[in-house]
Amino acid sequence: MSDPGPQGLTSDGDGTRAVRAGLPEPVKYEPTLPGPVFAAHFHLPGEPTGPYTYGRDENPTWTLLERAVGELEAPGEDGVETLVFASGMAAISSVLFSRLRSGDAVVLPGDGYQALPLVRAQLEAYDIEVRTAPTGGDAQLDVLDGAKLLWIETPSNPGLDVCDIRRLASEAHARGALVAVDNTLATPLGQRPLELGADFSVASGTKQLTGHGDLLLGYVTGRDAEAMSAVRRWRKIVGAIPGPMEAWLAHRSLATLHLRVERQSANALAVAEALRDWPEELGVRYPGLPADPSYAIASRQMRGFGCVVSFTLPTRARAERFLDTLRLVDDATSFGGVRSTAERRGRWGGDAVPEGFIRMSVGAEDPEDLVADVLRALDASAG
Ligand SMILES: *Cc1c(COP(=O)(O)O)cnc(C)c1O
16 A cells, blocks of 8 residues: 555545545534535624635635635645635636736637637727637647736637647746636546646636536636735625635535546546447547547546537537437536536537537436437437
8 A cells, every 4th residue: 555645645635635625624513514604794893804804805615615626726735825706707807807907918719618709808998919829739829929828728618629738838937928727627636737837727616616507606726826816806806706605515516526527527438439439420529539639638637538528410400409309418508517418509609610519518327328318319310
């Protein structure tokens, strides 16, 4: 048996860390995970010093969740801070808008989350220069000169392209830019951007991190104290804070993150293989398929390949029939939940995808049932 490390772990520690993340020291007669603290203000006689003064600044339920996310994003690292937000977009905006000033340049992915074009328009309205390049092929390197911030989304959503975080981060740092990685799709168990050299790991907690499709949440983890204090200030100014109930539900959900990620990745691989082996060519994308263009880099920098699989049916009508025919897969947006979902991504406009493009989020069902349902719907929707 190998030697237990400082945290008492002999394995890679992911499962153990996830079930205990952020828990306070045991106190007799107190619950393992204290319940949500509902407070707009706290008793505060005398000089108004923290930690808990007013509910827009700090809340003990956030504190435990922030500690938990920090332990997963950067295990064993000191000086890393995590801040939770009302949503993923609140977290993303807090980094971009607290960092960038008029006249600055920022590099965004051209194929990232569908709200990034809205963010782009807002940044440009503040005279910030926005450059975009695709995620695949590390193409963002080509537009990095003079930028203050590089924004990476890998794997990209919904195209599932991957870029080399370590390479991009070191090139960006050599040119004086900070680096943020949107870690939503991978979750901190699938990828640890800070270990790969990023300054910020930013994510939506709405997706697989919490995994039940019942709340919105976001977070920023970073190790640059000055940058994080600007992010904290931004959260206070815009008030983009999570409710205590959401924060507590999120923390409770982290206890099963490892189980969910393991099961959903295995299921996603099973679905991707079944789609790959289907007689029609469906252009299936999954970073965990060895023949996928993302596989080489993904298998070096990721610890799991995620639960999202994409593929393309020949027409919009076929895709709609396919979605209608599925029984175990809900036609719904978002991803990462324990119940499988799929959607025709082109229905939103915005993403550069074919009309028959399907983004499927693979849940925690029995893999045989899921694969059978997908194959049955492929068959029934043909012709
Ligand atoms: C969903 C998502 C977001 C936005 O998160 P919200 O919680 O919906 O605000 C950002 N980035 C990616 C990759 C996402 O999938």
